[in-house]
Amino acid sequence: MNQRSDKSSHCGSPEHAVHRRLFLQGSMASGAASVASFNGLFSIPAAAEQARQQGKKCILLWLCGAPSQFETWDPKPGTSTSGPFRAIPTNLPGTHVSQLMPRCATIMDKLAVIRSMKTEPSEHFQGIDVLTRGDQPRPPFTRPILGSAIAQQLGDLDSPVPQFVLLDPCPEGNEFKAFKSGNWAGWLGAEYGPVRAGGKYSIPNLGRLDSISELDHQDRETLRAFLSRKYENDRRSEAASSHNAAFQRVAGLMSCAPLFDLNKLPPADRERYGPGAFAQHALQARHLIENGSTFVMVANGMPWDNHVFQHEMHQMLVPELDNVLFQLITDLEDRGLLEDTLVIAMGEFGRTPWLNEARGRDHYPNAWSMAMSGAGIRGGVVHGATDKLGRNVVEGHTDNRQLFATIFRALGIQPDEEYDLPGLPTFRRVEDDAKAVEEVLL
């Protein structure tokens, strides 16, 4: 049966109440919005310490629209499908990547690259669905998205810091927009859905009114909580209980609002990551993970869908991704967090080996690449291979189920565990007994 780990269980035990109280004391003692950690960032020491002890985390760099494998992880130099960019050697002998990825070329020993992804959907919505949920839909049941599944397993609902955060400043995104408006948490329930931030998606009305002092604010909350709990106990009201849970979440968000403020991040870090929205939110993802979030998904609309201007767009997008991955992985390693933090970079499929008339590459699920690093992942591994022109997988075929089995295994989550869903058919976290890609696992 699907059980949450002891550390993160949502059982309402006194221990968690103490945690919450300790957290509030820790943060409020110095003024919630201005607590400075050793590195000058807004940080919540108790939560950060708890995050360190709690276990595995995950950052998903969601490359929506689908990047080209030829201009990233699987270049085909000297062939008709190569495109205009060269291939460069990496610190992994015999392994080359696109010339657009010079920084990742220096940390290939920390990365596991799968060059043999082969999946079914060739349209965005279906591709996004399968590569974020791990499987094809089985209507009318909605499988939780990866972030929800991981937050439910590894996260702490009692934490004031949101456990699943989506950072995406783009309000549109074609099929991704449609997908974003759907049910992300599926049968796990809304409490496992993401908190969305980034760009205009600042979290509104989180500031305490100036007319209310911090002490007043705490007193009011204590009184509200007492009366609410009394009402809930007296009448066994689920509505009141739900209202209480929501209020707790908002109160938590209020206390950690500065975590969502890009301007609170150190300028030197911001400069290192690069000025683009995607890079800035990747840095924010690191900061959220450091401070207690369990899963952060970083997206920027759907920029990789280059049916036109393929090379004109990839000349900009790939170097940004290259730097973001490099900074994120080296930062996490420097802070002792890489061992427990899984970083994934992927889209919903790849791009065609051949160029269309509009100087673009079209959708291609038959043979594409993705990369991972960190928690549970063996660095310095290139799994699978495609043929000379990149048309087909010739070795190490990996599909979405195998990929998700690998991700769950890397995070210490049992892939084939059954979901406990009374009244629903049998669902497993990963269906069909799909096996993880052992080669990339520690």
Added chain:
Amino acid sequence: MSETTKTLTLKKTQDCKLPTSVLDAVLTDDETAMIAGCMDGVYRLQFEPHQEELLYRHDSYVSSVGLLRDDQIVSAGYDGGLRWFDVGQRQLLRTTPAHDFWSWDMCVSADRSRIASVTGQYLAGSYKYEPQPETEPSLKVFAAESGELLHQLPHVPSTQAVAISLDNRFVAAGNLMGEVRVFDLDSGQMIANWTTPDFTSWGIIKSHCYLGGIFDLKFTPDSQSLLLCGMGPMRDPMAGNGRQLWQRWDWKKETPTLIDQTHQGQSGEGLMETLAVHPRAEHFAMGGRLRGGDWNLALFDLDSGDRIASAKTGFRITRIQYAADGKSLFVVGTQGQPKPKKDDSPLPPFGRVERYEIG
């Protein structure tokens, strides 16, 4: 359209293929052959009888080719290099690493004494993805004969198009953001610059970044005005469905002024990549890709700006050149790359070269 504007016809009279995309081409002086810059190298294509020969390669796609004196040609590539080649001797004469990034476009002055090449990688420079400033000079001018670097001139990446005036006095370059800079070719001094916002898209729908810009520009024969081409702004640049757009600017005014642009009702959708001006300045031609509408090759009256002829070629046009007598147009480009059946099986040719008689 003005009632006095005379309409013309375009009739295809020649049709050849090359193995890969033709990204630029130039007619030989006797017009019996063409030098073509392709994805896989520089070709000499003889028209009658049809004969194609791969002369040499770059380390990446060839972006531009130009004709020099004495049977020599020069080419530029996505490898950032310029290469001089003697066609008569079939001999590579010189290789010059001109840029760290691609040469997007290269041109040779009418007197064949100078070569101008533009570069620049678009990298994110802000949260909104405005481009970073250049890390190398975006425009370089070389002596055609010696290969000596004469000028290194500034612009903002990516600088995608370059042209030299017919009187050999000015060099102009246009970029992703629609900025045009005009320099004195002798002194290297910038004498005009302005920005037109009409060719650049900021992705609202899919991507918060910039796309498009100026893809070609040409001085009119009197050097007084500049023609620009590209595609009108789109909410979703990935759709490639912006308006087929040219603009004509009086660049010599203290504040450069827009004189004219594609007339309402005379454009379809698609990126326009190339311009050519009639040898006697009767009209100009524009070509590119057809995304929506009924033409991707058209002639426009140089005075009225009216469209006076159009054709649908069935392939993306990358370069147009008038014959010296102005009676025909040579049009080159590419179809989509065919899907390879096997790893080593040759692809059917997808580069296109066509000739149209102007009637």
